[in-house]
Amino acid sequence: MATIGTVYTLSIQPKYNHPQLVPCNFCRTISISCSSFGVLSQFSRPQGQVSVSVAFNPSGNYDLSLYDDENDTQNVPPPMPPTEGRFEVVLDNDTIRKLDLSPFHTATNIVSSPDITNPKEYLERTIGFSINYTRDDQYDPRELSEFPDIRLWFVRLDAAYPFLPVLLDWRAGELARYAAMLVPHQMSARMGVVFNPEALELFVMKKVFIVYSWLKKHDIVIARNKTKDMARMLGFGIGDELFDLIDEHSSASS
Known part of the structure; x- marks a missing residue:
């Protein structure tokens, strides 16, 4: 069983400001088999879509409650400026x-x-x-x-x-904005970007496979953790079981 969990809600406010993290009151971390991508399938979908659980936290602090009031954003950290020298x-x-x-x-x-x-x-x-x-x-x-x-x-x-x-x-906020360029979404005056959940899942999982293999190819010792962090920034927790499978079959095919 590979573990893939949804964590937080992303809000990119109108006029394309920096994304802000908002606690999500309906999200749960769940486990699914590697052959299934139904991470959000248990949630109700009014009009065929839900407000997808997406993570972006400019402060890098993930110790947030999932059960706070969704509209209470007074503790949301301010957006971070661009990294110096990027x-x-x-x-x-x-x-x-x-x-x-x-x-x-x-x-x-x-x-x-x-x-x-x-x-x-x-x-x-x-x-x-x-x-x-x-x-x-x-x-x-x-x-x-x-x-x-x-x-x-x-x-x-x-x-x-x-x-x-x-x-x-x-x-x-560059990862969140990059995803918005490539993943189908709608704009909400209250929530900002609302991604199509299945499209976002497939995008994240494809990037997990690509990025992990690329980092390992370049002998980056934190390849697994860096890939996990990337997925988590977009709202998905990736379990070690998935990376174990990738490593096992990569070794078998090499």
């Missing part, structure tokens, strides 16, 4: 619409190969994005993650560098 990728309308990845290459020096010479440097400095996007209509109310051309740019980036989520500036 690799900053600056995007504008032109590069986005041309699907031009050169701003990423220039900022990070990660050009064409997924084999990074010194991955520890990227894990320590992290990567962030500044999206200088000018709307055609200044009154367009959509968030950045709702613009198809911006999302398509991130789809291309993710296809080229599928391990990228583990290198992002998590505490400044």
